[in-house]
Amino acid sequence: MSTPTPANTPAAAAAAAQEAAKPSNFLRQIIENDLEKGTYASRRWAGSPGDAAHHAAGQPDPAKIRTRFPPEPNGYLHIGHAKSICINFGLAHDYGGVCHLRFDDTNPEKEDQEYVNSIIDAVQWLGFDWSQPGNDKPYQASDYFDFMYRAAETLIEAGHAYVDEQTVEQIRINRGDFSKPGVDSPFRTRTPAENLARFREMRDGQHEDGSMVLRAKIDMASPNINMRDPAIYRIRRATHHNTGDKWCIYPMYTFAHPIEDALEQITHSICTLEFEDQRPFYDWLMDRLCESGLLAAPAPHQYEFARLNLTYVITSKRKLAQLVYDHKVSGWDDPRMPTIVGLRRRGYTPAALQMFAERIGVTKSDSWIDYGTLEGCLREDLEAKAHRGMAVINPVKLVLTNWDEVMGAGHLEPCSLPALPHAAEGVESPVRHFTIGKEVWIEREDFEEVPPKGYKRLFPGNKVRLKGGYVVECTGATRDADGNITEVLATVVPDTKSGTPGADSVKVKAAITWVGVADGVQAEVRMYDRLFLDAQPDAGGKDFIESLNPNSLKVVTAIVEPSLANAKPDDKFQFERHGYFVADRVDHKAEKPVFNLAVGLKDSWGK
Ligand code: ATP
Numbered sequence: 001m002s003t004p005t006p007a008n009t010p011a012a013a014a015a016a017a018q019e020a021a022k023p024s025n026f027l028r029q030i031i032e033n034d035l036e037k038g039t040y041a042s043r044r045w046a047g048s049p050g051d052a053a054h055h056a057a058g059q060p061d062p063a064k065i066r067t068r069f070p071p072e073p074n075g076y077l078h079i080g081h082a083k084s085i086c087i088n089f090g091l092a093h094d095y096g097g098v099c100h101l102r103f104d105d106t107n108p109e110k111e112d113q114e115y116v117n118s119i120i121d122a123v124q125w126l127g128f129d130w131s132q133p134g135n136d137k138p139y140q141a142s143d144y145f146d147f148m149y150r151a152a153e154t155l156i157e158a159g160h161a162y163v164d165e166q167t168v169e170q171i172r173i174n175r176g177d178f179s180k181p182g183v184d185s186p187f188r189t190r191t192p193a194e195n196l197a198r199f200r201e202m203r204d205g206q207h208e209d210g211s212m213v214l215r216a217k218i219d220m221a222s223p224n225i226n227m228r229d230p231a232i233y234r235i236r237r238a239t240h241h242n243t244g245d246k247w248c249i250y251p252m253y254t255f256a257h258p259i260e261d262a263l264e265q266i267t268h269s270i271c272t273l274e275f276e277d278q279r280p281f282y283d284w285l286m287d288r289l290c291e292s293g294l295l296a297a298p299a300p301h302q303y304e305f306a307r308l309n310l311t312y313v314i315t316s317k318r319k320l321a322q323l324v325y326d327h328k329v330s331g332w333d334d335p336r337m338p339t340i341v342g343l344r345r346r347g348y349t350p351a352a353l354q355m356f357a358e359r360i361g362v363t364k365s366d367s368w369i370d371y372g373t374l375e376g377c378l379r380e381d382l383e384a385k386a387h388r389g390m391a392v393i394n395p396v397k398l399v400l401t402n403w404d405e406v407m408g409a410g411h412l413e414p415c416s417l418p419a420l421p422h423a424a425e426g427v428e429s430p431v432r433h434f435t436i437g438k439e440v441w442i443e444r445e446d447f448e449e450v451p452p453k454g455y456k457r458l459f460p461g462n463k464v465r466l467k468g469g470y471v472v473e474c475t476g477a478t479r480d481a482d483g484n485i486t487e488v489l490a491t492v493v494p495d496t497k498s499g500t501p502g503a504d505s506v507k508v509k510a511a512i513t514w515v516g517v518a519d520g521v522q523a524e525v526r527m528y529d530r531l532f533l534d535a536q537p538d539a540g541g542k543d544f545i546e547s548l549n550p551n552s553l554k555v556v557t558a559i560v561e562p563s564l565a566n567a568k569p570d571d572k573f574q575f576e577r578h579g580y581f582v583a584d585r586v587d588h589k590a591e592k593p594v595f596n597l598a599v600g601l602k603d604s605w606g607k
């Protein structure tokens, strides 16, 4: 045998196979092309965001590319944002670049520190890091207000912007539509000096909210309506969480965003498809501010990808907020919510969400992803990692009537099973310990007085194995006055304990899960189902509240084996035959275990 070289180790082979399996991602091609051509090779980076002069004084940028994730801190992030985070941080990581976390907080009214904190948590939990040597704070767009103001004055001075005093209604009408070109504003021909004076009056609070706006002067006849002199600054007397009352004018998003990108020396500004029509304005603005020398060239470029649509899920912060404020769910972190905090509490792992983002790929056309794809990723991640355990979710007592006689009165026999029965070779599985005695809990569905065809579990005269314990032979059941089964009865077959030489002496067709009455622990188990019954709950303007699933949560009391009762919050398990469960990160306590159903064992969606 030759010594393995890095190229032929199993790890290298696995990495190569994984690389080859990466779904097509047009963004990779764009970046690889830019790297090859050296599009951004001349860029410099001064260690912090800034204008052309600032960066010119810096070093050649050590980051080969710069991407950014720019959430507006007006709600909790959801699965769609997770896709965007994985794309932006993932590309930066793969190509020797850096991804910035930037709070897009230029809208003074909606932001909140609670959301800022939750976004930081979500990005970190997903496994990404924006911090740079000497620079570990996320960026905030509102830190750039001074610069944005300067950029606006620069445009005005060069004759590229004017203050328009038409009413909102007049502006709307004069913008025209798809079939009709726009009409020039009577204020469009003002001189730069007049515009500058007016704009300064706006800034100094001399005009009413809404009485005038600053507009870019582009082309009122453009076939792209976004290029018909878009508004770039408006008067808004609102206190901003970062800048307080310093400003009474605020930049419009379409003006602010390209500038934020440029100040941060972003190379690839990746956003969702609805911004496609804004790209000409993005480029126009970058060209004007680069030619004026204000911003460092080469300017960033915007690329659009299809947003994530997931069946049975809504991905709009505003609509998710409605579910929270109308108490349709218990909060942003309700395990049925597609928020990152909700998914986390449901039992999702960062690895599963990253796998999902990778698997769905990045495309330019809108489509719906099947919810089962997301669940499949979680199952795949937990399959190898989650400890196994037995839990009886709908319990009925099984009494071994000959136990005292053959095993000794009150005897408890210790049993054990591996926690990771499919552990990789060389990995030693931890062992779970539990006991069996005269009484155990079994699933109600595991006994049938009159067995349906093909039924292999407990019915009078049939033998089954209690998994990890003994073979038992069913003798019948007791019932209450209403005919409900109160106890199932069986006899234990001595010398058939799992793992002993006699285990195979009696052949059985089924092994059933169980938990000892002596050491089983009561646990609250929250059985979650999809939140909506409609696969596209909010498509086409539908009222998504109407398709809420009334049975999306069922709470049951289950009995779990001792190893499960020792769970710590966030620990994940496979409850054998039932699915994957997580110890609830909020309510689980040693003295009162609480588990959430994360995902079933099989794909049951749409079936
Ligand atoms: P929402 O409509 O839910 O409020 P948003 O787009 O307004 O979402 P932002 O905070 O502005 O939310 O988004 C931050 C980033 O996340 C943006 O780059 C946006 O394109 C991306 N993003 C938001 N929703 C999705 C989605 N469903 N799929 C992919 N990316 C998304």
Ligand code: MG
Pocket: 072
């Ligand atoms: Mg938004």
